[in-house]
Amino acid sequence: MGKTKQVSVWVDSTPGQIARIGRALAKAKVNITAFTAYGTGGESPIRMLVTSPAKAKKVLRSLDFRVTEEDVLRLTLPDKPGKLADVGERLAKAHINVDYAYSSVGKGAKKADLVMAVSDLAGAGKALKGL
Numbered sequence: 001m002g003k004t005k006q007v008s009v010w011v012d013s014t015p016g017q018i019a020r021i022g023r024a025l026a027k028a029k030v031n032i033t034a035f036t037a038y039g040t041g042g043e044s045p046i047r048m049l050v051t052s053p054a055k056a057k058k059v060l061r062s063l064d065f066r067v068t069e070e071d072v073l074r075l076t077l078p079d080k081p082g083k084l085a086d087v088g089e090r091l092a093k094a095h096i097n098v099d100y101a102y103s104s105v106g107k108g109a110k111k112a113d114l115v116m117a118v119s120d121l122a123g124a125g126k127a128l129k130g131l
Helices: 017-027 053-062 083-093 121-127
Strands: 002-012 032-037 043-050 066-078 098-104 111-118
Touching (some): 002 053, 002 121, 017 032, 017 043, 032 098, 032 111, 043 053, 053 066, 066 121, 083 121, 111 121
Antiparallel strands (some): 002 066, 066 111
């Protein structure tokens, strides 16, 4: 568990944006390790964890995208029923709000990665210690 940098690319919600971003990062040899994208109409965020945030920001800005960087929490949890509930309960008890989160588990995986933007990063780290 720990704080990590997330790169957010703000794009018009139109076909081909994910391909354009993915191709540019691949060409720069930047690997995307987690991402979420959702259209909200107009400018929408594509949020990513990447192997080199600084390089990713440079590449994406060269394509005239608006790019931001945020600190988020990344947890690796056992892939078992109730683990998300444990996280939610601990954060609620510490009065920490989850602004958004995304996660993935591969078929047959024993662990899940959970990325969370929270209202208090340091407090969340304390609340989730030992989980």
